[in-house]
Every structure is written in structure tokens, then in C-alpha cells.
Amino acid sequence: MRTLIALLSGLVFGLGLMLSDMVNPARVLAFLDIFGAWDLTLAFVMAGGLAVSAGAWALAGRRDRAVCGGVLPGKPTGAIDAQLIGGASLFGLGWGLVGVCPGPAITGLLIGGWPIALFVAAMLAGMIAHDALIAPRLARTA
Amino acid sequence: MPEDWMNGLLGGGLIGAAAGALLLLNGRIAGVSGIVGALLKSPQGEALAWIERAAFVIGLVTAPLVFGALGGARDVIITQNAGLLIAGGLLVGVGTRMGSGCTSGHGICGMARLSRRSIAAVATFMGVAVLVVALKTLISGGGA
Numbered sequence: 001m002r003t004l005i006a007l008l009s010g011l012v013f014g015l016g017l018m019l020s021d022m023v024n025p026a027r028v029l030a031f032l033d034i035f036g037a038w039d040l041t042l043a044f045v046m047a048g049g050l051a052v053s054a055g056a057w058a059l060a061g062r063r064d065r066a067v068c069g070g071v072l073p074g075k076p077t078g079a080i081d082a083q084l085i086g087g088a089s090l091f092g093l094g095w096g097l098v099g100v101c102p103g104p105a106i107t108g109l110l111i112g113g114w115p116i117a118l119f120v121a122a123m124l125a126g127m128i129a130h131d132a133l134i135a136p137r138l139a140r141t142a
Numbered sequence: 143m144p145e146d147w148m149n150g151l152l153g154g155g156l157i158g159a160a161a162g163a164l165l166l167l168n169g170r171i172a173g174v175s176g177i178v179g180a181l182l183k184s185p186q187g188e189a190l191a192w193i194e195r196a197a198f199v200i201g202l203v204t205a206p207l208v209f210g211a212l213g214g215a216r217d218v219i220i221t222q223n224a225g226l227l228i229a230g231g232l233l234v235g236v237g238t239r240m241g242s243g244c245t246s247g248h249g250i251c252g253m254a255r256l257s258r259r260s261i262a263a264v265a266t267f268m269g270v271a272v273l274v275v276a277l278k279t280l281i282s283g284g285g286a
Contacts, residue, residue: 005167006194010201011208013160013172013246018209018216020153021146026219032268032275041150046249048154049161053254056162066169073171075255080262087241088248092267094233096274097226101245102174102238105231106199111206112218119220119231126235127179134236 002068014107020045023108025099032096083138161250168194173247174202175238241267 021027022045030039060072078084095101100108100119108116143151161172177195185192209216221227238244241263243252248267252260 002168002190003194003197006164006170007197007201009160009164009168009172010198011160011205012156012163012201013198014202014205015209016153016156016158016160017202018153018205018214019156020150021216022150022153023206023216024218025221029275032271033279034272035276036279039146041146044147044150045154045157048151049158049250050154050254052155052158053161053250056158056165057255059162060165066165067167068169070169072165072169076252076257076259078259080259084241084259084263085266087237087239088263088266089237089241089270090233091237091241091244092270093274094230094235094237095245095267096271096278097233098221098230100220100230101234102178103202103244103246105234106174106178106202107205108218109203111216112220115220115222115224115227116218118224118227119234122228122231123235124178124182126232126237127175127239128182128235129232130236130239131179131183134240138240 005068013103016045016049017104017107020048023104023111025104027099028095028101028104029099032099157246157250158254161246164198165251170194171247171251172198173243173251175244176242176247179239237267 017023021041027039027041030037031042033039064072066072091101098119100116102123105116105120105123109120164170164172177198181192181195181199206216234244241248243260243263245267248257248260248263253264
């Protein structure tokens, strides 16, 4: 049951990225180009997503456990630290260069041709490199 | 309202509903970088959670096929510069893991619960990305 829910959640998530055209990097870059021909679509996607997601969090606040079992994630307590801001900066750099973030990258795999496939391969390599090489060092210096 | 904005709002609603369902039913955060990153590790001791994450990714990947079957179509217009694609992919991979999230985990999930970390992360990556796009435009001589 949990697996089916996860599959459907991924499917609906991807359909949302398709309908909103967020799978199209040109559309995303047009939002980031605030000094050019600014395209506000991404802001509407965020607004729609946040409104519904905030409702879900409000419901989650009234219970301890998820419907299919398991503890609901608690409020994040970590500080705003250098790792968070440094990581977000690197992500922003890559996002601004190409216009692709992880959700649209994975969703675009079957329709994006070799450029999306190459991007995803590099992204996965970056994730593995971070977890295997960078994270242990950051943990040691922290 | 222009059709693009309406599709954006409705598409965003679908994304929020997908994230909300995953949260309330399975107790999981629908952060794509977190889910994909965890899939890249060995499933030792938590095989069921690993399969759940794989199912979510399969849903994402097959969404364009379902969207097509429903009569919709979207173009993916992206740079053909291989070096840029590799650099961008590496930066997004390292950055989202180091910063514990991306546009979905921090943007749709974290900000909706008013997490200070997520709001700081979104402000940072959006700010940097806007600067990068502005610099690219400057360097290319103002052309698109």
C-alpha cells in the first residue's frame, strides 16, 4: 500500500510539473530572468503548491502518526548554518546555468533527449561525490 | 489570467497534493533530491523504504507518458552545451545534498511549514540563480 501511494504521489507530482511546464528549462530560466522578459509562471506554481502543502501540514499537526504508519516528520530544529547556505548557493549556481532542478530533471528523462540524460548523470555523480567524499570531511571539520 | 499562469497554479496544486498525500499517508517529505540521494545508497536494513523511494521516482519518470496519453504535450528546451550540462548537473547534485534539499523539499514542503532553514535556503538558491542568469545575459551581450 505504501509503495502504491509513493508511486501515485510521484506520478501526480510529475503531472504537476508537466501541466505547469516546469519540465521546460527555458520556462524556468525565464522566471529567473527578472531583468529580462520576466515570466511569472514559476511563482504561480509555488503559490499553488504552497497553498495545498500548507493545508497538509496543518492536518499533520493534529496527529502523531501517518495514516499508513510511521512517525510524521517533526519540525526541523537545525540552525541556518554554512552548510545549508553553501549548498543552496552551489545549487543556485547550477540551477541558474541550465534551468534544471532535481524534480524536472527526473521527470524529463524520457522526453528531454540526451541533454537531460547528461544532466541527470552529472547530478547523480554530484550527489554520490558529496555523500562519499565531501560530507565526511564537512562532518570532521564541524 | 493568462493560460500559462492558470496551468502553473493548477500544476502547483497537483505538486502540493502529491507532497501532502505522501506526508499524511506515508509520513515522508516529497523532496526529490532527498529521495534520489537516498536511493543512491545501499538499502541496508531499510529495504521497504528504499522500494518506496524507487516507486516515487518511477512515478515521476512515467508522468510524461501519462500526460501524453491524456492528450497533453510539453517541450523541453535546454542548452545543447555538454560542458554546461555537466557543470550544472554536478553543482545541482552536490549543492542539493549539501544544502539538504531543492525546490521541492525546501520550496514546496519546507516553506509550507514555515521552516526557517527552508526559507533561508530558497532565498539563497533563488537569489544566486537570478544573479547567474543576469550575468549570463550580460556576458552574452544582452542577447537572449
